Amino acid sequence: MQKSWHLSRREALRGLGALIGLPFLEAMTPVSRAAQRAMKPPVRLMFHWLGTATNMDAWFPQDDGPNYTLSRALKPLERHRQNFTAISGTRNFPELDYGGGREFGHNGALTWLTSHRTITGSGPADIKTDSSVDQIAAKYLGVDTRFPSVQLGIYKPGFHILSWSEYGTPLPTVEGPAKLFANLFAAKRPAEVAQFKRNAELNRSVLDLVTESRHDLQRKLGVRDREKLEQYLTSVRELEAGILRDEKWADAPPAKTHGKPPAPTAEKSKAEWMPTMYRLIALAFEADLTRVVALAGDGPGGEYDFIPGVIEDWHPISHHNRNAEKLEQMAKINEWSMTQLAGFLDLLDGTKEGENGSLLDNSLILTGDSMTDGQHWGGNYPMVLAGHAGGRLKQGRHLKFCENPRYGQDRWPLARVPTSNVYLTMLQSAGVPVEKIADSTVPLAGLV
DSSP states (O other), X not given: OOOSOOOOTTOOOHHHHHHOOOOOXXXXXXXXXXXXXXXXXXXXXXEEEOOSOBOHHHHSOSSOBTTOOOOTTTGGGGGGGGGEEEEESEESOTTOOSOOGGGSGGGGHHHHTTOOOEEOSSSTTOEEOOOOHHHHHHHHHSTTSSSSOEEEEOOOTTTSOOOBOTTSOXXXXXXXXXXXXXXXXXXXXXXXHHHHHHHHHTTOOGGGGGHHHHHHHHHHXXXXXXXXXXXXXXXXXHHHHHHHHHHXXXXXXOOXXXXXXXXXXXXXXXXXXXXXXXXXXXXHHHTTSOSEEEEESSSSSSBOTTSTTOOXXXXXXXXXXXXXXXXXXXXXXXXXXXHHHHHHHHHXXXXXXXXXXXXXXTEEEEEEOSOSBTTTBXXXXXXXXXXXXXXXXXXXXXXXXXXXXXXXXXXXXXXXXXXXXXXHHHHHHTTOOOSOOTTOOSSOTTTO
C-alpha cells in the first residue's frame, strides 16, 4: 500500500530529530517502487589505524587471488570472506629505502591518512602535512550529515594523530564511549541540554525525551519501518544503559575479594572499549549522523592480559627481536583485533538498508597499520578493506603487490605501490570527485 506522505531525510521531528538520528527507512524514499530502487543509500567510509604492528608471519597470507588461504591473524574474518579483501604490498613514501624515524614506526600514524609530509625540524612530530583522506571525504560526504566526520581514539601528542585539516592542523579526537555517546545523541540547544541533564539525574534514558514524537512518527510508518525503528532505538537504549552503568562504577573502589577482580569499565579497558566504540560507530552510520570516521588505536593502555597467553605489555612484546614467545603473543593480539573487527562487520551486515542491502554493503571499512613490524619497520602495510560501497567494489581476495616479508629473511622486501592508491579507490567508490591525492597514481588494481 502506497503512503500518502514522504519523510525527509533531514526532517527535524521535534525532540526525536534534535536528539536521535533516524535509520534509513522506506518512508524516506519516494513513493513509487521504481524511484525507491533508483535511490541508493549513502556510502560510509571508515579508517581504523590499529597501531599495534603485526606478527608478519601470522598476518600476511601466503598466496593471493580469490582462492587464497586465510592467514592465522585473518582467520577470525572467515565468515566475512566475501565481504573483505586483504591488501599487501603498499606503503607511504615508496621512494624511500630502508629506514625509520618519522616515516615508519609509531610516528607513521601522523602520515598514514595523508601520504605526504614536509619535514620541519628534528623531532619525530616536526612535520607539515596536507588534508588527510578522511577530511577530503568529509568535504563531500559530510554536507548532509550532522557531523561531517568523527575522529576517535586515545590521543597521544606526536604519535596518534590521524586526521588533519586542509591547512595542516591536527584535529582533536573523542577518546571514550561515554563522550562519543553524548556527542552523538545528547541535545545541543541550551533548553535541551538542561532537560538532558535533568533526565540523567533522574536516571532516565535520552529516549525518554522523545517518547511523544516517537509515537507520533511510528503511527505514520509501515510495519517494516516500525520494526526497524524499534530495533534501532532498542540498540541505542541498551548501549546507553551499559555506558551509564560503567560510569557509575568507574571510580568506585574495587570490592575486596580473593578471586579475580571484576572487569574494568568500557572507558578503561581495551576488552570493553573496542566493541563499545564499534557499536556506537554502527549506530552513527545507521542513523546517518556521519558518513566518515577515523579511529586511532584500540583503546586505553597497552595491556592485553585479558587475552589468554598474553603476559606482557604490548610495547615490550612489539620489540621482540624475533623472540618466539613474544611473536606468539603478538599473533594473539592480532587475532583479537580481527575478532573485534569481525564482530563489527556482523553489526553492519545485520543492519538492513535499502533494497536487499545492509550497512556493510553500503560502507567501506579500512583497517590497517603504518607499522608492519614492531621493530619500527613500515615497509609493507598490513591492510583489510571490507564492504562493497553500494556494490561498486569486488571483494573476497588477497591483493598482493610485492613479496611478503618474513622473519627468516635478512632484508625484507619493500613495497613500491603507494597506499594513496587505496585511498583514491575508496574516495572514488564513495562518489568523491577526485582524480589524485598525494602521490597516488591509479585506483587499486583488482578492486574496481
